[in-house]
Amino acid sequence: MPQLLSNEARALIDREVAKYPAEHKRSAVMGALRIAQTEHRWLSEELVAEVADYLQMAPVAVYEVASFYNMYDLKPVGRYKLTVCTNLPCALSGGVTAAEYLKQKLGIGFGETTADGKFTLVEGECMGACGSAPVMLVNNHKMCASMTPDEIDKKLGELE
Amino acid sequence: MLEIEIDGKKTTVAPGSTVMDAARALGVHIPHFCYHKKLSIAASCRMCLVEVEKAPKPLPACATPVTAGMVVKTHSNAAVTAQKGVMEFLLINHPLDCPICDQGGECHLQDIAVGYGAGESRYREEKRIVPNKDLGPLITTEMTRCIHCSRCVRFTEEVAGYQELGLAHRGEHSEVMPFLGKTVNSEISGNVIDLCPVGALTSKPFRYTVRAWELSRRKSIAPHDGLGSNLIVQVKNHKVMRVLPLENEAINECWLSDRDRFSYEALNSASRATKPQVKKDGQWIETDWQSALELVAGKLKDTVAAHGRDSVAALATPNSTVEELFMLRKLMAGLGVEQVETRLRAADFRLHTAGATWLGQSIAELAQSDAVLVIGSNIRKEQPLLAQRLRQSAKRGMKLSVLNPARYDLLAPLAGELIVRPDQMVEALLTVLKAACEAAGKTAPAHIDLSSIEVCDASRSIAATLTAHSAILLGNLAAHHPRYAELHAAAAALAELSGAKLGVMSEAANTVGAQLIGAETSGNLFASPKKALILLNAEVQFDCHNATEALAAVRAADFVVALNPFADGVKDYADVILPVAPFTETSGTFVNMEGRAQSFNGVVRPLGETRPAWKVLRVLGNVLGFNGFDYESSEAIRDEALAGDIAPRLSNALKAPVAVKAQAASGLVRLGEVPLYQLDALTRRAPALQATADAAEPALRANAATLAGLSLKAGDSACAAQAGGKALLCVREDTTLPDGVIHIAGSHPLTTGLGGLFAPVTVERAG
Ligand code: SF4
Ligand code: FES
Ligand code: FES
Numbered sequence: 001m002p003q004l005l006s007n008e009a010r011a012l013i014d015r016e017v018a019k020y021p022a023e024h025k026r027s028a029v030m031g032a033l034r035i036a037q038t039e040h041r042w043l044s045e046e047l048v049a050e051v052a053d054y055l056q057m058a059p060v061a062v063y064e065v066a067s068f069y070n071m072y073d074l075k076p077v078g079r080y081k082l083t084v085c086t087n088l089p090c091a092l093s094g095g096v097t098a099a100e101y102l103k104q105k106l107g108i109g110f111g112e113t114t115a116d117g118k119f120t121l122v123e124g125e126c127m128g129a130c131g132s133a134p135v136m137l138v139n140n141h142k143m144c145a146s147m148t149p150d151e152i153d154k155k156l157g158e159l160e
Numbered sequence: 161m162l163e164i165e166i167d168g169k170k171t172t173v174a175p176g177s178t179v180m181d182a183a184r185a186l187g188v189h190i191p192h193f194c195y196h197k198k199l200s201i202a203a204s205c206r207m208c209l210v211e212v213e214k215a216p217k218p219l220p221a222c223a224t225p226v227t228a229g230m231v232v233k234t235h236s237n238a239a240v241t242a243q244k245g246v247m248e249f250l251l252i253n254h255p256l257d258c259p260i261c262d263q264g265g266e267c268h269l270q271d272i273a274v275g276y277g278a279g280e281s282r283y284r285e286e287k288r289i290v291p292n293k294d295l296g297p298l299i300t301t302e303m304t305r306c307i308h309c310s311r312c313v314r315f316t317e318e319v320a321g322y323q324e325l326g327l328a329h330r331g332e333h334s335e336v337m338p339f340l341g342k343t344v345n346s347e348i349s350g351n352v353i354d355l356c357p358v359g360a361l362t363s364k365p366f367r368y369t370v371r372a373w374e375l376s377r378r379k380s381i382a383p384h385d386g387l388g389s390n391l392i393v394q395v396k397n398h399k400v401m402r403v404l405p406l407e408n409e410a411i412n413e414c415w416l417s418d419r420d421r422f423s424y425e426a427l428n429s430a431s432r433a434t435k436p437q438v439k440k441d442g443q444w445i446e447t448d449w450q451s452a453l454e455l456v457a458g459k460l461k462d463t464v465a466a467h468g469r470d471s472v473a474a475l476a477t478p479n480s481t482v483e484e485l486f487m488l489r490k491l492m493a494g495l496g497v498e499q500v501e502t503r504l505r506a507a508d509f510r511l512h513t514a515g516a517t518w519l520g521q522s523i524a525e526l527a528q529s530d531a532v533l534v535i536g537s538n539i540r541k542e543q544p545l546l547a548q549r550l551r552q553s554a555k556r557g558m559k560l561s562v563l564n565p566a567r568y569d570l571l572a573p574l575a576g577e578l579i580v581r582p583d584q585m586v587e588a589l590l591t592v593l594k595a596a597c598e599a600a601g602k603t604a605p606a607h608i609d610l611s612s613i614e615v616c617d618a619s620r621s622i623a624a625t626l627t628a629h630s631a632i633l634l635g636n637l638a639a640h641h642p643r644y645a646e647l648h649a650a651a652a653a654l655a656e657l658s659g660a661k662l663g664v665m666s667e668a669a670n671t672v673g674a675q676l677i678g679a680e681t682s683g684n685l686f687a688s689p690k691k692a693l694i695l696l697n698a699e700v701q702f703d704c705h706n707a708t709e710a711l712a713a714v715r716a717a718d719f720v721v722a723l724n725p726f727a728d729g730v731k732d733y734a735d736v737i738l739p740v741a742p743f744t745e746t747s748g749t750f751v752n753m754e755g756r757a758q759s760f761n762g763v764v765r766p767l768g769e770t771r772p773a774w775k776v777l778r779v780l781g782n783v784l785g786f787n788g789f790d791y792e793s794s795e796a797i798r799d800e801a802l803a804g805d806i807a808p809r810l811s812n813a814l815k816a817p818v819a820v821k822a823q824a825a826s827g828l829v830r831l832g833e834v835p836l837y838q839l840d841a842l843t844r845r846a847p848a849l850q851a852t853a854d855a856a857e858p859a860l861r862a863n864a865a866t867l868a869g870l871s872l873k874a875g876d877s878a879c880a881a882q883a884g885g886k887a888l889l890c891v892r893e894d895t896t897l898p899d900g901v902i903h904i905a906g907s908h909p910l911t912t913g914l915g916g917l918f919a920p921v922t923v924e925r926a927g
Contacts, residue, residue, distance in 0.1 A: 045340050058317070060326035060339040067328040 004050050009039045013054060026057050029065050033072055037140075042073040070125065071140050078113040078120040080159050083137040084147075086123050089130035098134040098147045099123065105152070118159075166232045179221040179232055180208060190234050191243060191272045193250075193357045194309035195222035198414060200318055202310045205250070207272065209242035210234045218242035240276070247276040252283045253332070254358070255304050263359030265372040269307065290335050296343035297851035298350055298422060300367050306360040308334050312352040319415070320346040321551050321571025336360070345853045347544040347836060350421040354404065354414075365425055365848045366402045375401055378763035381750050382420040383479050383743040384839055385543050386666030387411060387523070388752030389420050393744060398764045400424045400744050410524050411752070417544035418852070419836065419843055424744070426845035427767075433727035433739035434768025444731065449769065453776070456736055457783040459719045463692040464495050473499035473685045476696035477703050478668035479840045480773070481748030482757070483794045484740075485670070485679040486801035487777035488696055494786035501685050502674040504698060505636075505667070505834065505907075507705045507916060509683035510645035510818055515811030516675035517648075519753040520631065520663035523549065531559035531575070531625040533592075533660070535651055536585060537635020538568045541836040541854070543665050543753075547572075559625040563588055565637060565831050566903065567896035576622035581898050582918045583825040586643050589650045590822060591619035596657050599623060604653050607817035628659035636667050636834065640705060640917050649818040662812045666753040668840065673751035676809055677801050686713040695722045696773060697740070699729035699841055706919075707912040708884040723773050726841055739770040742842060746772030747794040749802070755810045757802055759795070828866070830882065831897070832906035832917030839907075858905035860923065861894035866901065870923050877926040880904055882915035888926055 005013070016031035032051050037043050043066050052059040066072045073081070084099040099121075103109055106119050113120040129135045132145030136152070144155055161172040164182045173182045178201070183190050193205035203223035210221045213231040218238060233239055251273065258264045290303040310327055313336060317323035324344045328335055338344055344352070352361050375394035382389040389412035392404040403424045405416040412420075436452035437444045463472055474492050476485055480502070489500050503509070519526060526532070527549045540547040551572040554560040561576035562568070565585060580588040590608070595615045597604055604610050626632070632655050638647045648664075655662035666672050674680060686709050693714060704710035714720050714733040722730035725742045740746075745766040749759040766772065774794055781789030791797045837843045837855040849855060860878050862870070872878055876891040880902065887910060897903055906917045914921075 049339070058323035058326075058339070060328075060337070060342075061317075061323050063339055064326040064328050068330045070330075 004040065004047050005036060005054065006039060009035050010054070013051075017055070025055050026061070029055060029057065029062055030069070033062070033066055037072060042076050070122075076113075079118050081120045081122060081139050083122040083124035083140070085125065085127055085129075085133070085135050085137075087126040087130075089126070090133040090135060093133035094148070095134040098136065098149070098152060101149045101152060102136075105156070162226050162228045162230075164226045164230045164232065167234055173226050175226075177226050179210060179212070179219070179224045179226055179230070182226055183221060183232075183234065188234060190221045191276060192222060193268060193272075193307060194311060196311055196314075196355060198319065199311060199314045199355075202314065205307065205309050206246045207243065207250070209239065209246060211236045211238040211242075243276050244278070247273060248278060248282070250307050251277060251281060253288045253304075254307065255287065257305070261302070261305065261359035262362040262367055262372075263305075263356075267359060268357035288332060293337050294343060295338060295361075296345065296349070296853070297848045298364055298418060299344060299353060300362050300364040302360055302362070303335060305358045306336050307358055308336070309357055310336075311355040311357065312336060312361055315352050315355055316344065316346060316349075319351070319548060319552075320348050321548075322346065324349075325352075343853070347419070347540055347854060348415060348417050348548060350418045351405075351415050363402065365422060370396050370401050378761070379406055380744065380760045380763055381669070381758045382412075382416075383669045383750065384419050384423065384843060385417070386668060386671055386753035387543055387545055388669060388750055388756065388758050389416055389545060390758070391416070391420065393424070393763045395764050400427050400764055410522065411756075412545050413549075415545055415548065418849065419544065419839070422848050423842045423846045425847055425849075426842040427742055427744055429726070429845045431726045431728040431845060432767055432770075433725065433737055434770060435739065436769070437727065437737045439735045444737075449771070449779075452736055452738060453779055453783050456721050456738070457780055459721075460495055460692055460694075461784060463719060464497065467691045469496040469498065470688070471691035472497045472693070473501070473690050474694040474696065475504060475685060475698045475700065476500070476502050476674070476679060477504060477698050477840060478502045478666070478671040478674050480674070480697050481670060481743070481746070481750060481794075482673040482677060482801050483748050483774040483797040484696060484777070485674050486677045486797055487774045487781070488694070489677060489679050490788070491777050491781050491784075491786070492694075494781060494784060498681055499685055500679050500681050501683070502671070502679045504700075504703045505640045505705045505917070506644065507640060507642045507684075507918070508644040511648050512815040513648075513811055514813045514815050515809045516672050516755070517664040517666075517812050518672050518755045518810045519633075519665065520661040520812055522754045526550075526631055526663065527553045529553065529558055529629060529631045530627055531561070531630035531660075533561045533563065533576075533622060533626060533630070533632045535563045535589060535632065535634050535647060536638030536641060537562075537564070537633065537665060538566070538637065538833060539635055539665070540568065540570060541833075542636045542667070544836075546665065559630075561622045561625060563592070563622070565898070565901060566894075569896075575625050576618060578618050578622065579896075579898055581825055581829055581901050582637070582641065582831050583823070583829050585638070585641065586646045586650060586820065587613070587822045588619070589647060589654070590820070591615050592623050593650055593654045593657070595620040595623035596626065596654055600657055602657060604657070605817065608650060608653055608820040609822070612822050623654075623658070626654070626658035626660045630658070630660040631663055632660050633663045633665055635665050639664070639667055640832075640834075642916065642918050645818045646820040648812075649814055649820050652812065652814055664753070664812060669750040669752070672753060672755055672810070673749065673757070673802075676751060676806065686710060689713065690717050692719040693717045693721075695720065695724065695730065695734070697724055697841060698722075699724070699726075700733075701912040702729070702838060702844065702907040703840075706884075706916045707906070708882075708915050711912065712884075723776060724841065725770065726845065729841060738776055739768065740773035740776055741766045741770050745770060746774070748772075748774070749794075749798050751802075751806065755806050757798075757806060759798060826900075828900055828902050828921050828923060830880075830914070830917065830919055830921040831901050831903045832911075832914070833903070834907045834917075835905045838905070858889065858908050858910055859892040860889040861892045861897060861903035862901065863895060863897045863899060864893055865899055866897070867891065867893060870925075872923070872925060879924050879926040880914065881922045881924070882919055884915045885913040887911050887913045
């Protein structure tokens with residue numbers, strides 16, 4: 001089988017593994033999946049199996065984790081994955097409006113990707129940033145606060 | 161000890177016990193789904209909520225540790241309200257399709273819903289639907305019924321040793337599934353059917369055949385491996401419909417291997433012989449018992465008279481009962497014939513022990529060992545449930561090591577490992593023995609030559625694990641080995657030196673019983689040609705060490721009588737086929753590897769004109785006019801055959817020393833394992849088992865270096881040849897094998913053209 005994870009990614013996973021006692025290698029599974037996804041944008045079956053192999057876990061045990069948390073993508077996503085929080089505090093402060101605006105502007109619904117493969121829109125859960133509602137997360141790592149339609153336009157313009 | 165009161169009853173329990181443990185000790189039933197005494201605590205179903213005094217809300221009994229003076233109420237208003245609430249939620253997404261569910265009538269959910277469920281559901285919304293999963297030929301799924309107790313998931317991980325099932329996704333979207341595209345391939349996978357408290361996982365072969373309440377339950381004993389698992393055989397209209405475990409903590413606990421669970425399908429196979437048959441001018445003609453037996457008696461008597469008693473021999477499989485073997489031996493003795501043999505897959509008959517070889521201790525004691533060294537055994541496939549026990553022990557800290565001709569995955573932590581060519585197993589064992597000698601400052605017995613042996617680190621570390629409270633076990637690959645006597649002798653010396661107990665894991669259900677009644681008298685029967693042969697349950701092409709040699713011998717014999725439940729296996733070479741009962745159609749006794757004699761009754765009527773073999777042999781004795789063939793029952797035979805205590809007649813100690821000396825090895829050597837589902841006539845005919853991954857066609861397997869040396873690659877066709885014959889096989893790469901080893905399974909239609917299971921082999925590319 002061809003190796004999917006680069007040596008750099010493997011080195012990063014090794015750092016995660018080193019945080020736990022040797023016999024608890026599997027504790028690094030969430031970090032390893034994050035690293036794998038950052039490198040490949042989404043977690044294919046083969047990638048999940050490779051992470052499992054690397055951590056000496058059963059593939060289905062890794063899949064349990066990958067499918068439990070909604071920030072792991074088990075299907076291909078666009079170049080920019082936009083996650084909009086619609087939980088209650090955000091919803092009360094414009095989260096739903098922001099989501100609706102994005103849907104209409106990109107012409108896609110939740111869980112869909114634009115035809116050019118640039119954007120994927122995802123409905124998110126509370127990100128612990130309710131004070132800055134409405135919030136949007138770009139590619140899981142970049143948090144954007146107070147996303148009014150104007151701010152959204154500006155942000156989208158920056159994303160190439 | 162902690163005191164606890166449950167429903168007014170007081171008891172004391174050890175610290176660390178849960179409320180569920182205490183309730184069970186008191187005989188108080190708390191409804192539950194996810195709790196199982198052999199699995200870790202998940203506390204995921206919440207059905208076991210109980211009221212605990214001073215606790216602000218109901219607590220799950222299965223996950224709540226007992227504290228001193230705890231007062232628990234399982235039937236108070238608060239407890240019952242909580243339990244009913246949980247039940248209502250569990251039923252929200254359950255399809256309630258009991259009328260078409262195989263689990264109906266034996267379903268925990270159904271039972272508990274009767275006790276705690278409401279008569280009508282308040283839930284009016286849509287129910288979820290979960291796609292079914294393909295788990296292979298043994299287990300059928302109806303995943304919409306799943307209540308996510310995770311018992312099946314925990315079983316694969318904790319008991320079977322490898323997590324083949326997972327609980328993927330979250331909340332309402334949770335689904336039990338194997339990893340994408342995989343099936344469940346464990347050799348003990350069928351236990352998830354028993355564990356599943358609902359009808360999500362049910363038996364595929366049994367599906368839609370009959371309702372659970374139409375079946376009667378009869379006790380029996382598994383006829384395959386040496387464990388002797390206790391069975392509940394379920395029957396309807398004199399047909400075996402299903403096999404379940406009968407719990408026996410000392411033997412199979414609450415489990416069953418897939419072989420024991422699903423082999424029953426063969427009992428109803430179309431290849432069963434139902435009438436005596438005689439071959440006349442190459443044609444098979446059905447006949448009546450009287451004429452068939454008279455013919456057999458006449459032929460045997462005439463052959464002895466004309467050619468002497470050494471021209472006749474009897475072969476029986478070690479799956480035959482004590483009663484059958486005893487009668488066979490007695491019949492042969494009447495004829496003056498001494499050659500009776502059950503060690504059909506053995507190749508070395510130099511070993512003589514002081515008694516019947518056995519496990520050396522009880523199964524339960526073995527599991528308590530500090531260390532176990534397994535020699536020559538693919539133990540998961542040979543003794544699936546014993547492997548499971550050792551896995552649990554290894555997880556608790558027992559040091560498990562192996563000396564094997566391939567790196568079999570035991571799915572358990574290993575303390576040491578020596579993987580060598582089959583023809584270097586004796587030498588590898590000698591390195592461990594020498595290491596033990598050096599560590600103890602002692603010398604090996606004079607009959608063992610350690611002069612040329614070089615100790616390595618691996619053997620030193622294995623030797624170091626062996627203490628007075630440990631065991632050394634010999635498996636099938638040792639028993640079938642051409643130098644078994646040396647392996648046994650070296651293992652015995654190692655045991656003596658370290659204080660470990662030596663044990664032999666018997667291949668078949670009655671291997672120990674066969675020895676106890678002396679049905680192992682001749683060694684290699686085929687060493688000299690025979691005029692007449694009696695085959696009891698034996699299909700020589702599959703049951704013997706060297707298929708080519710065995711087939712040539714039966715073909716060369718003038719007269720072959722086969723006592724067998726099946727006709728198709730012996731038709732080619734038999735002259736008379738006498739249909740005899742499989743284990744479900746006769747009473748009998750098996751003596752398991754720990755020396756425990758377990759008797760069982762027939763659970764159904766014999767099929768057609770089939771007769772129990774012990775009765776057939778009794779009548780043969782009478783037709784021949786021998787004395788002492790008037791037993792009234794199989795019990796009378798057993799009482800004579802096993803008279804007295806068995807324990808003193810078990811011994812792995814050598815009666816005479818066996819010279820052990822290192823030998824060099826070169827060239828290619830065959831590793832001829834007997835596949836899990838080729839062990840005996842029943843398993844070979846069980847369709848569901850034959851559809852499993854373990855029953856895949858044998859290939860020619862070798863590691864990359866060996867293949868490269870032969871200019872072969874995976875996917876090629878190759879011709880393997882051994883003295884006397886050949887086989888054409890597909891080539892596969894196998895990273896578990898040492899250099900120079902060619903793995904070609906034995907006991908299989910594709911490989912009956914080959915010779916010895918561990919003999920040299922040559923390989924050539926075909927086509
Ligand atoms: S399939 Fe059965 S055993 Fe497995 S989680 Fe679902 S209900 Fe439990
Ligand atoms: S609800 Fe949106 S960040 Fe908390
Ligand atoms: S049995 Fe206690 S939570 Fe399931």
